[in-house]
Structures are given as C-alpha cells and as structure tokens.
Amino acid sequence: MAVTAMLATTTWAGGLMTNTNYHIAFDRMMARGASFDVDAAFSNPAGLVWGHEGWQVSLNFQKPWQDRDIQLTANNFLAVPSMGYAGVNIDQKFPGKASAPIVPALFASYKKDNWAVSTMIGIVGSGGFVKYDEGIPMFNALVMAKLFSSASLTPDRYNIASQMEGKQYIFGGQLNFSYKITDNFAAAVGLRANYYDGYNRGHVTATTTPELGSMKLIDLQLDCLQKGWGFTPIISLDYHEGPLTVAARYEFRTKINTKNDTKTLDATIKNTDPTTAATIPYITGATALAQFGDKVAAYEDGAKTRYDMPSLFSLAIGYEFTDKLRATVEYHNFDDKHAKMGGDRQKELKHGTHELLAGVEYDINEKFTVSCGGQRTDYGLADDYQQNTSFACDSWSVGLGGAWNINKKIRLNAGYFITIYSDYKKESSAYQGTPWPATETYSRTNNVIGLGIDYKF
Numbered sequence: 528m529a530v531t532a533m534l535a536t537t538t539w540a541g542g543l544m545t546n547t548n549y550h551i552a553f554d555r556m557m558a559r560g561a562s563f564d565v566d567a568a569f570s571n572p573a574g575l576v577w578g579h580e581g582w583q584v585s586l587n588f589q590k591p592w593q594d595r596d597i598q599l600t601a602n603n604f605l606a607v608p609s610m611g612y613a614g615v616n617i618d619q620k621f622p623g624k625a626s627a628p629i630v631p632a633l634f635a636s637y638k639k640d641n642w643a644v645s646t647m648i649g650i651v652g653s654g655g656f657v658k659y660d661e662g663i664p665m666f667n668a669l670v671m672a673k674l675f676s677s678a679s680l681t682p683d684r685y686n687i688a689s690q691m692e693g694k695q696y697i698f699g700g701q702l703n704f705s706y707k708i709t710d711n712f713a714a715a716v717g718l719r720a721n722y723y724d725g726y727n728r729g730h731v732t733a734t735t736t737p738e739l740g741s742m743k744l745i746d747l748q749l750d751c752l753q754k755g756w757g758f759t760p761i762i763s764l765d766y767h768e769g770p771l772t773v774a775a776r777y778e779f780r781t782k783i784n785t786k787n788d789t790k791t792l793d794a795t796i797k798n799t800d801p802t803t804a805a806t807i808p809y810i811t812g813a814t815a816l817a818q819f820g821d822k823v824a825a826y827e828d829g830a831k832t833r834y835d836m837p838s839l840f841s842l843a844i845g846y847e848f849t850d851k852l853r854a855t856v857e858y859h860n861f862d863d864k865h866a867k868m869g870g871d872r873q874k875e876l877k878h879g880t881h882e883l884l885a886g887v888e889y890d891i892n893e894k895f896t897v898s899c900g901g902q903r904t905d906y907g908l909a910d911d912y913q914q915n916t917s918f919a920c921d922s923w924s925v926g927l928g929g930a931w932n933i934n935k936k937i938r939l940n941a942g943y944f945i946t947i948y949s950d951y952k953k954e955s956s957a958y959q960g961t962p963w964p965a966t967e968t969y970s971r972t973n974n975v976i977g978l979g980i981d982y983k984f
Contacts, residue, residue, distance in 0.1 A: 542837060542839070542859070542861035542863065542880040542882075542904075542906075543837070543861065543863050543880060543906060543919055544652050544697070544834065544835070544836045544837060544861075544863075544866065545651065545652045545778075545836050545837065545839060545861060546649075546650060546651055546652050547570075547859070548589070548944075548975070549566070549569055549587065549632035549634075549647065549649045549651075550565075550566035550569070550570075550585060550587050550632065550634060550940075550979060551587050551589070551928070551940035551941065551942045551977040551978060551979035552564065552566045552898075552930075552940055552942070552979075553566070553570075553926070553942075554589065554926050554928060554942030554943060554944050554975060554976075554977045555898045555899070555900070555926055555927055555928025555929065555930075555940065555941070555942030555943075555944075556855075556886035556887070556888055556898040556899065556900040556926065556928075556942075557884045557885065557886045557900030557901055557902045557924065557926050557944070558843065558855040558856060558857040558884040558885050558886035558900055558902075559571070559843075559855070559857075559886070560774050560776070560841050560842070560843025560845075560855065560857040560884075561574065561772040561773075561774050561843045561844065561845025561855045561857075562574060562845075562855075563575065563577045563578040563772075564578060564579075564981070565578070565579075565583045565584070565585045565634045565635070565636055565645075565981055566585065566634060567636075567645070568634045568635070568636050568645035568646060568647045568701070568703060569634070569647045569701065570776070570841075570843075571763060571765060571774045571776065571843065572643075572645055572703035572705050572715035572717055572761070572763040572776070573705050573713040573714050573715040573763040573764055573765035573774065573776075574705075574713065574763075574765040574767070574772065574774055575636050575638060575643040575645055575703075575705050575715075576638065576641060576642065576643050576705050576706065576707040576713045576765075577707075577713070577765075577767055578636070578638055578643070579636075579638060579983050580638050580639070581637065581638065581639070581983070581984050582635070582636070582637050582983070582984035583635070583636055583637075583981065583982065583983045583984065584633075584634065584635045584981070584982050584984075585633070585634040585635070585979060585980065585981040585982070586631070586632075586633055586634075586979060586980055587631065587632045587633075587634075587940070587977060587978075587979030587980075588629050588630065588631050588977065588978055588979065589629075589630040589631075589632075589975050589976070589977040590629065590630070590975070590976050590977070591625075591630060591973065591974065591975040592625070592973075592974055593624075593625040593657075593971065593972060593973045593974070594622065594623065594624060594625070594970075594971060594972045595623035595624075595625060595657050595918075595969075595970075595971050596620055596621065596622050596623055596969075596970045596971070597620070597621040597623070597659075597663060597664055597915060597918075597967055597968070597969055597970075598618075598619070598620050598621070598967065598968040598970070599617055599618075599619050599620075599621065599664040599668070599965060599966075599967055600617065600618050600965065600966045600967075600968070601616070601617040601668075601958065601963065601964065601965035601966070602614075602616050602617075602964075603615075603616065603963070604616070604617050604668075604671070604958075604963045604965065605671065605672070605675045605681065605682070605963060606963065612681070614963070615681070615682050617965070619664075621659055621661050621662065621663055621664055622659070622660070622661070623657045623658065623659045624657065624658055624660075625656055625657045625658075630650060631649070632647065632648065632649035632650075633646075633647070633648045633649070634646070634647050641706060641707040642704070642705060642706045642707070643703075643704075643705040643706075643715075644702070644703065644704055644705070645702075645703045645705065646700070646701060646702050646703070647699075647700075647701045648699070648700045648701070649698075649699060650696055650697065650698055650699070651697050651698070651699030651701075651719065651721060651836075652696075652697035652699070652721065652836050656692070656693070656694040656695075656696075657692065657693060658690075658691075658692040659690065659691045659692065659729075660690055661689065661690070662687070662689025662690055662691050662729065662731060663689075663691045663915040663916065664915055664965075664967060665822070665914075665915040665916075665959050666689060666691070666729070666731045666747070666822070666915075667687055667689055667731065668958060668959050668961065668965070669819065669822060669959055669960075669961075670687060670731050670733050670745050670747070671687070672959070672961040672963075673745065673796075673818065673819075674733060674744060674745065677799050678744075678797070678799040680735075680744070683736075684735060684736060684739060685733050685734060685735050685736060685739075685744055686733070686734055686735075686736060687731065687732070687733050688730075688731075688732045688734070689729065689730060689731040689732070690729055690730060691727075691728075691729035691916075692727075692728050692729060693725070693726065693727045693728070693916060694724070694725050694726050695723075695725040695834070695917075696723070696724050696725065697721050697722065697723050697724075697757075697783070697834075697836065698721070698722045698724065699719050699720065699721045699722075699759075700719065700720050701717055701718070701719035701720075701759075701761070702717060702718055702719075703715050703716070703717035703761065703763070704716055704717070705763070711766055711767055711768045712764075712765070712766050712767075713764070713765045713767070714762075714763065714764050714765075715761075715762070715763040715764075715765075716760075716761065716762060716763075717760070717761035717762075717763070718758060718759065718760055718761065719758065719759040719761060719778075719781075720756070720758055721756065721757045721758065721759060721781055721783065721836065722754075722755075722756055723753065723754060723755040723756070723757070723783050723785055723834055724753075724754055725752070725753045725754075725785070725834075726750070726751060726752045726753065727749060727750075727751045727753075727826060727916065728749060728750045728751070729749050730746070730747060730748050730749065731745065731746075731747045732745065732746045732747075733745040733746075742797070743795070743797065744796070744797045745794070745795070745796050745797070746793075746794070746795040747793075747794045747819065747823075748791050748792070748793045748794075749791060749792055749823070749826055750789070750790040750791035750792075751787050751788070751789045751790070751791075751792065751826040752787070752788040752789070752790065753785040753786070753787055753788070753832060753834075754785060754786070754788070755783045755784055755785035755786065755834065756783065757781040757782055757783035757835070757836065758781065759778050759779060759781040759836065760778075760779045761776065761777070761778050761779070762776070762777045763775070763776045763777075764776075770846055770847040770848070771844075771845070771846055772843075772844070772845040772846070773842075773843070773844050773845075774841075774842075774843045774844075774845070775840075775841065775842050775843075776839070776840075776841040777838070777839070777840050777841075778836075778838060778839040779838055780835060780836070780837055780838040780862070780865065780866055781835060781836035781866075782833075782835055782867075783833065783834045783835055783836065784831055784832075784833055785831065785832050785833075785834055786829065786830075786831050787826065787827065787828055787829055787830045787831070787832070788828070789826060789827060789828035789829075789830075792816065792823065792826055792827060792828070793811070793812075793815075793816075794811070794812075794815035794816045794818070794819065794823075795809050795810070795811050795815060796809065796810045796811075796815045796818060797809060797810075798810050820960070822959075825869060825870070832869040833867035833868055833869060834868065834869070835866035835867045835868065836866060837861045837862045837863045837865065837866035837879065837880075838861070838862045838865070838866070839859060839860070839861050839862075840859070840860045840862075841857065841858070841859050841860075842857065842858045843855055843856070843857040843858075844856055844857075850890075851889055851890040851891075852887070852888075852889050852890075853887070853888045853889075854885070854886065854887040854888070855884075855885070855886050855887075856883075856884070856885045857882075857883075857884040857885070857886075858881075858882065858883060858884075859880070859881070859882035859884070860879060860880070860881060860882075861879050861880035861882075862879045863876055863879040863880055863906075863907070864876050864878065864879050864907075865879075872911075872912050872914070873912075875909045875910075875911035875912040876906070876907045876908065876909060876912055877907040877908070877909055878907035879907060880904065880905065880906050880907065881904075881905045881907075882902060882903065882904050882905075883902070883903045884900065884901070884902045884903075885900055885901055886898060886899065886900030886901075886926075887899060887900065893932065894931060894932050895929060895930070895931055895932070896929055896930040896931075896932075897927075897928075897929040898927070898928060898929065898930075899925070899926065899927040899928075900925075900926050900927075901923065901924060901925050901926070902923070902924040902926075903922075903923055903924075904921060904922045904923075904924070905921050906919050906920075906921055908920075908921065908951060910953045910954075910955075913951060913953050913967075913969060915967075918951065918969045919951075920948035920949055920950065920951050920969060920970065920971050921948070921949045921951075922946045922947060922948045922949065922971075922973075923946070923947045924944055924945065924946040924947070925944060925945055925947075926942060926943065926944030926945075927942070927943060927944070928940070928941050928942030928943055928977075929941060929942075935983075936982060936983050936984070937980065937981070937982055937983075938980070938981040939978070939979075939980055940977070940978070940979045940980070940981065941977070941978050942976070942977050943974075943975065943976045943977070944974075944975050945973070945974050945975075946971075946972075946973035946974075948970065948971040948972065948973070950968055950969065950970045951968070951969040951970075952966060952967070952968045952969075953966065953967045953968075953969070954966045955967075
C-alpha cells in the first residue's frame with residue numbers, strides 16, 4: 528500500500544489542505560457523513576457501532592486527472608514611454624498537468640456489541656503533483672523584467688526556456704475507538720498521524736537569439752525537498768433513532784512544520800556592467816540569487832515552511848425514507864484562516880472553506896444499488912492568497928455510480944465524479960514587483976473514476 532500510494536499525483540475533493548474522498552462511496556454519493564458502512568472509519572467513526580458485527584475491510588483505487596492552467600495577459604509590458612519603447616503584449620497560457628496512475632485507500636473496522644475500532648490509511652491532504660512544461664508566469668516575467676532593467680534587452684532579442692514542477696502530499700493513518708453510550712447515542716475518539724512529502728523543482732534559462740550568438744544571459748536552477756510530521760485528534764458523535772441519523776465530527780488543527788532539504792538553488796547572470804564584464808563575464812552564487820529577492824528565499828536550504836491542516840467541523844443528517852431509499856445532507860467548515868501556511872497566506876483569505884454536500888442512494892434490488900450526489904465548495908479566496916505555485920478555484924462537484932452485492936460478504940463499488948471550477952482572475956497594477964500591470968487567470972478541471980471492494984467477515 529505504501530509503495531502504491533507514492534504513485535499518487537493529483538488533488539482530491541475537500542478543503543485547501545484536506546482531502547475528503549477516499550472511499551468509492553464518496554465518488555458516487557458525495558455526502559457520507561451519516562454512513563454506518565466501512566467508509567465511516569473516516570466520515571463517521573461513531574456510527575460504526577450501528578454497522579456490521581465483526582470484521583470488515585475495504586480496498587479502494589481511484590484514477591484522477593486534472594488540468595491547472597495559468598493565463599498571463601499583459602498589455603505594453605516593459606513599456607517605458609520616456610525611452611520611446613511601447614513594450615510587448617503578452618497573452619500566453621501556461622498549461623499545468625496533473626494525473627495519477629492509481630490512488631489507493633484502505634479501511635478496516637471491528638465491531639462487537641457496543642464498541643468498535645477502526646482505521647483508515649490514505650492520502651489525507653494537500654495539493655498533489657503538477658508539472659508546467661513551459662514554466663510559470665511569475666518566474667518568466669521576473670526574468671524578462673531583469674533583462675530589460677539591467678541590460679535594456681527586449682524580448683525579441685532572447686528566448687526563454689523554463690519548466691516547473693511541484694509535489695505536495697500528506698499521507699495519513701487514522702485509528703478510532705467508538706462506543707455506544709445509550710441505545711441512540713454513540714461517541715468516538717481518534718488520532719491520525721500525517722506525513723508531509725513535497726518538492727519544488729524547475730529552471731528558467733534565457734539565451735540570446737541565434738542571430739546574437741545564443742549567449743546565455745540568465746540560468747536559474749531549483750531542486751528543493753520538504754518533509755514534516757503532524758498529528759490530528761478527532762472527535763465524532765452520532766445520534767441514531769429509527770430512520771434518522773444526525774452525526775458530527777471535529778478534527779483539530781494539525782501543525783506541520785517542514786524543513787527544506789535544498790539540493791540545488793543556483794543562479795548565473797550575465798554581467799552587463801561594462802567596467803567589470805571583461806574580467807567577470809558572469810555573476811554566480813549568492814550574489815546572483817540575491818537579485819531575485821524574496822522569490823527564491825523560501826527555497827533556501829534549512830528554511831522552514833508551515834503547511835498546517837485546518838480544523839474541520841462536519842455535520843450530517845441522514846434519513847431512510849424507505850428500506851430502499853436513503854438520503855444525506857452535510858456541511859463542512861475548514862478553519863483555514865487559523866491554519867498557518869508559508870508566508871502567512873492564510874491571513875489573506877476572506878473566510879475558511881464552506882462545503883455543502885447532498886447525496887441519495889437507492890437499492891434497485893438485493894444485488895444492485897445506484898446513487899448520486901453533489902458538492903459546493905467556497906474557499907473564501909482573495910488575490911493575495913493566490914500564487915502561481917499554489918492556487919485554488921471555487922467549484923461544484925457531481926458524482927454518480929453504484930454498488931453490486933456479489934454475495935453476502937462482498938460488495939463492489941464503482942463511481943465517477945467531475946468537478947467544475949470557476950476561473951479566478953487576479954489583476955495586478957505592479958505585476959510581481961515590476962512597474963507594469965498584468966492579469967493572471969487561474970483555471971482548473973478535475974475528473975475521478977474509482978473502483979473498490981468491501982469484504983465482511
């Protein structure tokens with residue numbers, strides 16, 4: 528499982544730093560906060576006391592694929608009217624691709640009389656892996672501005688080759704203990720261990736055009752690894768009477784403080800000072816890096832960055848209308864504004880993440896079940912929160928699928944969900960610290976298909 532999990536390379540449903548879709552039942556129904564099935568090991572641990580007596584396990588695999596694109600638009604970029612230079616117009620898309628061969632999650636529980644123990648192992652948070660084969664706007668524009676201000680070089684006199692890729696995963700293992708206090712009320716306590724594994728790698732190289740000799744002007748190289756640990760206490764409550772279930776869950780804030788293990792952070796810049804260029808043609812090392820300012824400071828070896836997982840409050844109401852028809856509505860609140868991020872970005876958010884979920888499930892017969900659901904996610908985004916290396920977009924998600932009871936012990940789940948994002952447009956009067964305005968438009972797409980198997984002993 529651990530080896531397979533390392534192949535995962537994408538973002539899931541949930542908050543800015545917390546995932547919520549591990550079991551395929553979520554893919555096909557979305558709202559699972561009132562579940563008594565094995566997926567309740569994550570979504571409703573207290574509810575397991577009304578579930579299957581004895582052991583049950585579940586193994587789930589999901590295949591997601593995603594685009595994360597940045598569109599840079601700038602009119603008269605680098606313009607200096609006093610020099611008679613009108614600048615250049617930029618309208619360039621920087622496509623980002625994220626995908627995964629396979630994303631696994633494992634669930635298990637054991638119930639006896641009034642108590643139950645359960646566990647869940649999966650990728651519990653963060654943003655996944657993304658690669659920009661044409662780099663990202665913030666570094667490309669920074670190089671363009673540097674070449675113009677220091678050497679009066681216009682974009683028609685050089686070419687930029689850049690690439691950027693990043694990874695953020697939080698792997699988690701959760702253990703819960705549940706107890707039925709009365710005939711209608713149960714509680715659970717749990718603890719999750721979280722391991723953060725991430726990196727940022729890339730380069731930006733500017734070279735004069737072949738007509739000017741293909742001389743290297745700027746070469747910026749980056750390879751930075753980040754790792755860290757954190758622990759999450761969890762409390763779960765469940766009230767169940769007849770067809771009605773009311774469940775609540777609270778995950779405390781998880782402090783994760785990562786430390787850089789920087790393999791490469793180098794810069795080479797062509798010396799354009801005529802008094803020293805003959806003897807020192809290139810500036811390298813710390814002197815060259817200093818010219819990129821705070822854009823590279825976060826990647827220095829030994830630097831620490833916070834990637835806290837926010838506290839999460841979940842409230843779900845489930846109701847069985849008939850023996851065959853069930854529905855659930857659910858609310859999530861992620862307290863992102865009090866979960867520390869690099870550069871204290873969380874302070875820029877307008878509010879924490881609000882999610883509304885709803886799902887319905889219908890048993891066609893003893894063998895087959897169909898379900899569908901939806902989710903609305905509002906992150907409380909603001910311009911100063913959005914970055915090229917980490918951005919979000921509000922969204923709607925729709926899922927559907929079904930289950931096949933192969934026999935009394937084995938159930939096969941299949942599901943699909945799509946997330947439709949709203950583009951986020953960020954306008955800046957002084958783009959990336961330059962004197963010129965520009966607009967960035969962030970856009971995303973996301974699709975997930977999943978297959979899982981539940982087994983009851």
